[in-house]
Amino acid sequence: MNSILLHNVLLNGIPSDILVSEGRFSRIAGAGKISPESAAEVLDATGKAIIPALYNTHNHAAMTLMRGFADDMVLQKWLSDYVWPFEDKLTPADIHKGSEIAVEEMISSGSVFFSDMYFDIEQTIDVVEKRGMRAAIGITVMENHSLAVEAEKLDFIEHWSDPTGGRIQLVMAPHSVYTVGPEKLRRTAEYARNRGMRIHTHISETALEVQNCLKETGMTPVRYLDSLGFLGPDVIAAHCVHVDEEEWDILAERGVTVSHCPASNMKISSGRFPYELAIKSGCRITLGTDGASSNNNLDLREGMKLAALLAKCVSAGPDRSLSNIGNPELLPAEEVFRWATRNGAEAFGIDGGEIAEGRVADALLIDLSDVRMRPCHNLISNFVYSADSRCIAATICDGKIITDLCR
Amino acid sequence: MNSILLHNVLLNGIPSDILVSEGRFSRIAGAGKISPESAAEVLDATGKAIIPALYNTHNHAAMTLMRGFADDMVLQKWLSDYVWPFEDKLTPADIHKGSEIAVEEMISSGSVFFSDMYFDIEQTIDVVEKRGMRAAIGITVMENHSLAVEAEKLDFIEHWSDPTGGRIQLVMAPHSVYTVGPEKLRRTAEYARNRGMRIHTHISETALEVQNCLKETGMTPVRYLDSLGFLGPDVIAAHCVHVDEEEWDILAERGVTVSHCPASNMKISSGRFPYELAIKSGCRITLGTDGASSNNNLDLREGMKLAALLAKCVSAGPDRSLSNIGNPELLPAEEVFRWATRNGAEAFGIDGGEIAEGRVADALLIDLSDVRMRPCHNLISNFVYSADSRCIAATICDGKIITDLCR
Numbered sequence A, B: 001m002n003s004i005l006l007h008n009v010l011l012n013g014i015p016s017d018i019l020v021s022e023g024r025f026s027r028i029a030g031a032g033k034i035s036p037e038s039a040a041e042v043l044d045a046t047g048k049a050i051i052p053a054l055y056n057t058h059n060h061a062a063m064t065l066m067r068g069f070a071d072d073m074v075l076q077k078w079l080s081d082y083v084w085p086f087e088d089k090l091t092p093a094d095i096h097k098g099s100e101i102a103v104e105e106m107i108s109s110g111s112v113f114f115s116d117m118y119f120d121i122e123q124t125i126d127v128v129e130k131r132g133m134r135a136a137i138g139i140t141v142m143e144n145h146s147l148a149v150e151a152e153k154l155d156f157i158e159h160w161s162d163p164t165g166g167r168i169q170l171v172m173a174p175h176s177v178y179t180v181g182p183e184k185l186r187r188t189a190e191y192a193r194n195r196g197m198r199i200h201t202h203i204s205e206t207a208l209e210v211q212n213c214l215k216e217t218g219m220t221p222v223r224y225l226d227s228l229g230f231l232g233p234d235v236i237a238a239h240c241v242h243v244d245e246e247e248w249d250i251l252a253e254r255g256v257t258v259s260h261c262p263a264s265n266m267k268i269s270s271g272r273f274p275y276e277l278a279i280k281s282g283c284r285i286t287l288g289t290d291g292a293s294s295n296n297n298l299d300l301r302e303g304m305k306l307a308a309l310l311a312k313c314v315s316a317g318p319d320r321s322l323s324n325i326g327n328p329e330l331l332p333a334e335e336v337f338r339w340a341t342r343n344g345a346e347a348f349g350i351d352g353g354e355i356a357e358g359r360v361a362d363a364l365l366i367d368l369s370d371v372r373m374r375p376c377h378n379l380i381s382n383f384v385y386s387a388d389s390r391c392i393a394a395t396i397c398d399g400k401i402i403t404d405l406c407r
Helices: A061-066 A073-087 A092-108 A121-131 A150-159 A182-194 A207-217 A221-227 A244-252 A264-266 A275-281 A300-314 A333-347 A378-385 B061-066 B075-088 B094-107 B120-133 B149-158 B182-194 B207-215 B221-227 B246-254 B262-266 B275-281 B300-314 B333-347 B381-385
Strands: A003-011 A014-021 A024-028 A041-044 A046-054 A054-059 A111-118 A134-141 A168-174 A199-203 A236-240 A259-260 A284-287 A365-368 A390-398 B003-011 B012-019 B022-029 B041-045 B050-053 B054-059 B111-118 B134-141 B168-174 B197-201 B235-239 B256-259 B286-287 B365-366 B392-397
Touching: A003 B365, A041 A150, A046 A300, A046 A333, A046 A378, A054 A259, A054 A284, A054 A300, A054 A333, A061 A073, A061 A092, A061 A121, A061 A300, A061 B365, A092 A111, A092 A121, A111 A121, A111 A390, A121 A134, A121 A168, A150 B333, A168 A182, A182 A199, A182 A244, A199 A221, A199 B061, A207 A221, A207 B054, A207 B256, A221 A244, A236 B134, A244 A275, A244 B003, A259 A333, A259 B022, A264 A300, A264 B300, A284 A300, A284 A333, A300 A378, A300 B392, A333 A378, B050 B286, B050 B333, B050 B381, B054 B256, B054 B286, B054 B300, B061 B075, B061 B111, B075 B300, B094 B111, B111 B120, B111 B392, B120 B168, B168 B182, B182 B197, B207 B221, B221 B246, B235 B392, B246 B275, B256 B333, B262 B300, B275 B300, B286 B300, B286 B333, B300 B333, B300 B381, B333 B381
Parallel strands: A003 A041, A003 A046, A054 A111, A111 A134, A134 A168, A168 A199, A199 A236, A236 A259, A259 A284, B003 B041, B003 B050, B054 B111, B111 B134, B134 B168, B168 B197, B197 B235, B235 B256, B256 B286
Antiparallel strands: A003 A014, A014 A024, A046 A365, A365 A390, B003 B012, B012 B022, B050 B365, B365 B392
16 A cells, blocks of 8 residues: 555644545544554654645756856847757757756755656656656747657657656647747647647746737737637746736636746846736736746745745835835735645646645645744744755655655 | 865865865865875865855844744834834843854855844854854944843943954944934944944835935935944945935945845835945945844845845846846846855955965855756856755864764
8 A cells, every 4th residue: 555644743733643645645633643554654754844845837847957057148148149059959868867957956945846848858757757746748839949849749749648647747838929920829729728738838028028029919928819819727827027917817817827937037137027916916826947047946945935025025015105115015925835836736737735635645844943944933934935945854746755855 | 283174175166175274274286185194184075166155244143033923014013013022022041042043044054154233142152152153243232222231231342352262253233323313323433443343234224214314314324324424444234225326436435335135125125225336336245134034044145146136137127128127147146156255254354255275264065966056067156046055065164164064
């Protein structure tokens, strides 16, 4: 029997026993209330708290290979002189290596899932399968990229079945409005919907993208995509930095999920995410790291802190007579934690994001003895604002501990 | 003999042997070029890189006790309803405990020094002495605070001598223009200068502070302090968020050191630090964490990343026709690293901040095998943008390893 008993773990401040079997939380009771015999393995979790694990909704995992390769420069130079020439030389073995680094980094920093958009996806799938985490692997669609060979990919999709029995899903990933024409955008969405696949894309990451889209189509990216029938509850849109109030309403109405990537947006000066509009719209907001070459890590906990701080910094303050101050009440720790956990899980149809009987057993054990978790007036605040990966004693995905407990 | 040989450590990419004796780097040579017999202890540092350690120039260390105690609220409510009532109940033993947590956290995240401003300083001094790090301990001066008892403190200063033989200095810390009147500000600066003590204060942290100062004195805080003869090369001014171009020139001319505290400014919505003006002025800029209750950690490496990202996010972009984008070239990794290392050391007269023969031996050993440091196209970029405290294999202060290597 595949089962583990987490003994004496703190759940919402209460010492608890949690039985995990067949990948789910099968029983939760007070500490000492579940017999050790009911599980194949017992883990003494004294001094640890259990919280939901993180779901990273926008990544280009293998770009870890370009971590620190080109920083602190304008986007066009970064892409033309560094990223694209580097990518032109990548082999499948390189992608495997880059994916390994990415997956290790994500697991050790508390993510159990990532939504990816890159090339040579067989390599990334192989790593995810072996290391036990979850992923939504994007089939990248672009008009002109040496690595995006459409016919072969469609063939791949037709013959693919998830080797992990539920941890990996394929999604269609038309890259953006500026790299995919209207006909291909429409056909890709249709193709995905016919097969029940989700759709992962970039929307309004930069002001230039919006300017050019306006010039070419007479519409902003959100309105343009909506006019193509592209938007829907199966769409996960990364960035959405340059989105106006009416567009937020369109995204919310269509049920689009937004993946906010604070580190990347800040580092390459894409613009300031409109937190107030986004939150007011009621859109489902999730968090992504983006690729490590524009972040430069894949630590979604750090992403939570960045988002919560940036929201308070760039928002309009409650006292509008004082300029250049923000609203410290915007995006509290609990809310950004929900973005990174339950919202991310829901967007990809994963029944996680909560420690409750019947839910899939994706979770983190937090080491309350770590100095950054002390004192512990508020566990979620400490995790969002104070912790780092050192505080994560174990990452549990699909009912299995996938970190090395002895690290 | 108090000496250690760091064998085969990477220094600027070159495998090196580094002999540390009597608290300084006494000899640096190629790996294998220094005889193991020349040191009392040999540390095999294969796979580690050596870089300068971090100097945290603004802290209220014992406020770790309030970590996560009150988040996501406006400043006045935070202070009146939470911080001040909490502080009223603090005992010297509490301050000792809070300082212990702070010091452990700083050492494990790479800081060898902090400039502190709090109460019951004997407690903090005791912790710093025992744990082997450096500190500039502020004698807090305020007009009305139950814990700031002036006469006793002056007596303390007269009878104090550094028990560590050089790691601890006392500084005068008149809190701010809104908590200390002009006469006391003037006398405190004079007192400090007569004794060669540095002066640590808050300047222009919030827009409200500037508004009130204007109302009461007809001047902004920088101009007001300058009119009192307060500013000089011995002053370390925390925050300086609401400082205009002319004021930056005043600060630069007087040789004032600024302690920028990005996390705290963002979290309590103090305002957006004017990176472009600050950098253009030529002022010496350093980094601080501020207290853990408004951050909520004391990790200056995280502070470097926050500053570098925020600068790129809130600055004016190179293409001014595109609004709401910043300048990705502003505050590159190397520059913010200098803020956190050499600039901080220099501001407090510490001959550190560089790995060179003759300098004091304050340094970090970075574990290059950590997944967040891989690949390593650029060590400083990786440390600033990708690392977390897990990547720090050892913190060396005053020639001694003060972290537990086996952690």
